[in-house]
Amino acid sequence: MADAKIRLFVEHPLAPGNSVPVDRDQANYLFNVMRLGVGAHILLFNSADGEFLAEVADAGKRRGLLLVKEQTKPLQMPPDLWLLFAPIKKARTDFIVEKAAEMGAARIMPVMTQYTNSDRIRRDKLQAHAMEAAEQCGGTYVPEVADIAKLGAVLDTWPEDRQLMFCDEARVGPAETLAHSKSGKWAVLIGPEGGFSDAERDRLHKLPQTTPISLGPRVLRADTAAVAALTVWQAALGDWT
Numbered sequence: 001m002a003d004a005k006i007r008l009f010v011e012h013p014l015a016p017g018n019s020v021p022v023d024r025d026q027a028n029y030l031f032n033v034m035r036l037g038v039g040a041h042i043l044l045f046n047s048a049d050g051e052f053l054a055e056v057a058d059a060g061k062r063r064g065l066l067l068v069k070e071q072t073k074p075l076q077m078p079p080d081l082w083l084l085f086a087p088i089k090k091a092r093t094d095f096i097v098e099k100a101a102e103m104g105a106a107r108i109m110p111v112m113t114q115y116t117n118s119d120r121i122r123r124d125k126l127q128a129h130a131m132e133a134a135e136q137c138g139g140t141y142v143p144e145v146a147d148i149a150k151l152g153a154v155l156d157t158w159p160e161d162r163q164l165m166f167c168d169e170a171r172v173g174p175a176e177t178l179a180h181s182k183s184g185k186w187a188v189l190i191g192p193e194g195g196f197s198d199a200e201r202d203r204l205h206k207l208p209q210t211t212p213i214s215l216g217p218r219v220l221r222a223d224t225a226a227v228a229a230l231t232v233w234q235a236a237l238g239d240w241t
């Protein structure tokens with residue numbers, strides 16, 4: 001819709017005729033910051049029903065009501081791809097989550113490794129970054145940000161049917177591509193600034209689902225590596241193909 005520029009993620013079923021209550025933060029954003037009034041149009045999505053046009057039916061200071069009109073986009077699920085990464089400095093961790101949502105990761109999993117620099121994350125804040133990225137990039141799905149977990153524990157219960165693209169800085173050199181035969185469920189693993197320990201590397205190599213890969217001849221920072229790895233995967237096996 002030409003006049004509907006704002007996209008908002010809502011946790012509410014969307015179908016023509018539904019009304020969607022607006023919470024305090026959203027009311028502040030829509031009616032104070034963006035100065036929308038009754039009759040204005042916005043776009044809504046909820047990770048389940050696709051995208052819908054909605055009209056402001058009530059615009060209060062602390063709450064409001066949106067009336068759902070026609071569907072404007074079907075639900076487009078990302079491929080079944082997880083991003084596992086070791087949290088780094090806050091701004092760079094925020095960047096990784098934002099880019100992962102834009103790049104079409106379905107689930108974002110912070111993992112603690114031996115050389116992880118920071119083991120404290122604000123899951124709720126990271127989830128909000130993922131939501132804002134989806135709002136901005138036209139996606140209809142917000143990837144879930146999981147609680148931080150130890151890499152060892154994640155690998156102990158690794159699903160048999162999920163491949164793991166292990167981005168290993170020890171392989172720095174000619175870039176490697178993924179075998180197209182291994183389609184289906186995948187995860188990408190990016191290490192911290194300190195890289196992986198030998199013990200972690202051994203553990204990863206023992207997992208039959210692991211495909212170790214090089215991301216080229218230079219050592220990338222973890223945030224760059226995350227975007228590069230998601231690009232490589234999307235181009236070979238994901239929804240870019």
Ligand code: SAH
Nearest residue numbers: 167168169190191193194195214215220225
């Ligand atoms: N301190 C390490 C580098 C870590 S880079 C060293 O000097 O060797 C952070 C993470 O980005 C790595 O753990 C890896 O997952 C990924 N990475 C960066 N460059 C890479 C490359 N060329 N190939 C594969 N993975 C890479």
